[in-house]
Amino acid sequence: MDIKFRFPNMINTLQVTGCHFDHQQPGWHYPRHHHHLFELLYCMEGEVEQEIHRDRFTLREGEWLLIKSGVRHQSSNRSGRTYGYFNVHFDLDDTDIRSRLSAAPFRHIPRSVGERTKLGEYVKKLEGIIPQSQNINEDASDQAGQLRYELSFEERLLLQSYTLLIIHEVLMLLNSPVLGPALPSQAPSSAAPRPASAMTADVAHAIEEKLLSGLSGDASVSRVARELNLSRSQCSKQFTKIYGMSPRQYVSRQKLNLAKELLVTTNLPVYAIADKLGFRSASHFSRQFRRWTGQSPTDYKPRA
Template sequence: MSSPRLPKRPDHPDLTAAGEEFFFPDVRTTVNLFAIHTRSVGRDWSYPPHEHPQYEINVVLTGEQIMVVDGRSYTQREGDLVLLRPGIVHSSHSSGEGFTYFCMHFDIDDKLFLSLLSRLEQVLFPAEGTVAGQMGPALSKLLDLSALEGMGAGGDSVAKRMRIQSAVFELFATLWEAVSSEAAHLPGRGYVQTELAHQIASRLQGRVNQPFGQVGSVEKQDGIEGISSELGISVSHCNRVFRSVFGVSPRVYLSGLVLHEAKLLLADPQWSVQQIADMLGYGDIAHFSRQFKRWSGQSPTSYRKSAMQESPSE
């Protein structure tokens, strides 16, 4: 039976027919979600001052609440969104009538996303504004999950948890898109340079992920020049911005990626050192050996022996 063929979109070429490949970016983001809930409260409800080590998203669904953040009072009406950074003291109470709200606490290890969030000084995003307006559909999708059978405290199936995570990632993506344009205008180095540095890092990773036999070539200066050209910046600016964020030059960062790939291959006994050199784009095994020893302090053969000794026996 032949494998199913995806329909061709008019705005995308048929990569299979063209014999080309497309590599999606690696995803290594970890997100922890805490106390996701909706709650309806009465006119006398209040929550005392507190803080927590996670970010918090709070949205009023119906009615109105008073949120006090670092001593400043905000009136949060239906559809208004509050974004709280970790460690911020805040409290809330009814404004005289009952209301319903949605709350979610989270932490995330994406440095670029954290850089953006940390630079936002705004706490309250009105319902009629860009941020809350664009996040509305993604938030509604997340809230709709609460209506599914078994999604309460006892609903712990893998499928249900995956649907929650999917909806939350969509919410984060929308949040990113909604606030990026605002954050880009903030003063200082943070967002603009951090985003550019991560774009450079993503392209370096993409070079390493390309087909075997081409990886070694990206170590050369034309690899950095190619990335600089793609981003419309000079090589010197590329190096300066990348070093300011990652602490090393793009070339050193790339060497670390290639070294990691080489170590993975050397740990697999089915490949000879010559084959690994060929796969990584070093047709000359002596060149590969010199590079590997310069990176790691060991020859490829010595590393392989030590790796085999450390591997647990079957």
């Protein structure tokens, strides 16, 4: 049977930061901190004590932990054994995925659940990307003194691919009843938050519509709040409950997605795209696009 099917256009960004394998000796401690990225942690050996908000628990070998962006946490190896782990910080500009990942401050994946998935297989694939010692540039070390390695183009693609596959497996677990609520053995405060009311969802969707309609002009949160008879803080709070990010972050992501699409699928000059997205000038747009992607709009455009 001849079936014709066209997939939708997809221009999304995956940010991967601090992806690494490491070992820490007994007594090691990483102080309380937070960051704007999601964090996935896999305990490969030993165990580590995690403290998130007021919850304290032990992450043991074979277990996974997803921590929502902005959540304060700290880690300590209080056991008498070496703690080995895989860790990755990431972010995606897909609003549906971010909303699912943001449903709870953190999610714990027990070993018995993780072993039913391909998570372990993908971690081994990532281990296979670890370079041989002769490929490491000893002059390029980070602030912690760890050596950095400049990945080849093929290795970067593999890193992004396996990271996305790991995120996919985690999302599948979050959507399945087999995982259950966040750490059910903990106090109710650590469980997943109560679902937002229908009214909150309606307000958030109304805010989204107005933000999208203003992408080419004034998409300010203050203006949208005034039009909906809300305070700016109410507007931000209700939107964040549903979408897992602030209205300002949402507008930036939508502008970035639209900018990428226009750069890739049209022949519009940079100044025309800047005007279409409501930037003051082409140079203002170029500076912002470089902050978003690390590339200039001209470099991002595909070559003929």
